[in-house]
Amino acid sequence: MKYPEFRALEDRNGGSKADDLLTASITAFCCIARPARSDAQQLEDLAVPLLALASPRVRRHAAAALSEIPHAPKRLILALAEDDIDISATLLLRSPLLTPKDLIDIITHKGISHARVIARRRSDDPQLLGVLRSFKDTAIDNALEIKSHFDLDDDAPIDDAAVAPESPRLRETREALKALMRDAALSDEGTLANHLVDAALLDETMSFERELAIALNLDVETARKITGHGLNAELTIALASLGLSAEAAHLVLTGLFGLVHKDLRSLRLFIQSYRQIDRDKAQATVDRWKTAENSEKLRQKLREMAEDYEDGRRRVS
Incomplete structure (x- = not known):
């Protein structure tokens, strides 16, 4: 998507409807078959400032829509990943753009709620696993134990019911x-x-x-x-x-x-x-x-x- 097309979306919404503009720009970007680096940069420039103005519902939509896209803007992904857990969960689980270092930084900033979701993500990075185990949390330990029985290269999903035995x-x-x-x-x-x-x-x-x-x-x-x-x-x-x-x-x-x-x-x-x-x-x-x-x-x-x-x-x- 070229810059004038983003501007057209902004103009159509009068520059004041953050929810409409963010939804439209995310949807438009996801519809590009082979986005150029400039497309991602334009989306980042437009969308990141809107996050503070957008409703949680629309931020959830943005996180879900971008969660499996490998060419999404990194800064936008990081901003959404550090949002509240009900917004960021799909990104934390699925986004291919989040590196172990990114995930450790997110855990450092956001704490155990984000760590519990990240524990369900497949990773064999020793530093990330060490950070997760340092919580000594039952839900995290159970998630890591379940993952240890799976081949990390296998795409089979982890059973949610098996991952999350709950304390009373x-x-x-x-x-x-x-x-x-x-x-x-x-x-x-x-x-x-x-x-x-x-x-x-x-x-x-x-x-x-x-x-x-x-x-x-x-x-x-x-x-x-x-x-x-x-x-x-x-x-x-x-x-x-x-x-x-x-x-x-x-x-x-x-x-x-x-x-x-x-x-x-x-x-x-x-x-x-x-x-x-x-x-x-x-x-x-x-x-x-x-x-x-x-x-x-x-x-x-x-x-x-x-x-x-x-x-x-x-x-x-």
Whole structure:
């Protein structure tokens, strides 16, 4: 992207809408197939000053969108990596631009919350591992132990559930926070959207499935089938039934599956098609999923009753 194109984005937003400008510039950069060094420099010059003005939601989007791009501006990546953990987590886990020295500096500046995420990242750098072990933290030690059983050159993902056994105190704190969030006004669509976006961007698929199940009033197993392993119609319909905006839905999909719309045309098509989904029809589809769930539960109960009856007859005979 050339400098005049960045200027056009800035002019179109009047120079005052930091969220719109940052989102547009990040999206435009991600759509360039082979960005030149000057493109990265122009994005850095434009985006870094906007971070202080942008909302956490948009900074999360920026971190997720840039998390796997090897030619992203380094200064922008470092700035996002030192943001709050719910914003920086995807970068800390995935960004190929963050060197062991960068990660050590981030841990020094930000402390244990960032260290716990970095511990799940694959690295055999002895200095970084030494810094992580120096915390003597159970979650960090468990993450490092799990990683030691994997070939560092293997791309297989680390199981979140295996990496994060929780201490009783941490578990109690987490459950208390969940209770507070459930007691909050989840009927408010903005709150619900932010809640689901956070769960998706924190790179915890199992957590997202649980939260989606609660929001849809479905079983977790059904939510797991809906989520699937990539962009699919069922998940899109589920998000639409909850009233999520196209932007929030895109953030959820990005957090779960990476950059699912890698060019501007596919992003536009997604937004257009998503906005055409009728919410009432989407809710009717979710209701059918719930009916199917209940039917399966009833069939299972009848099977169990029949088995009990047959067992009783055999004992009598």
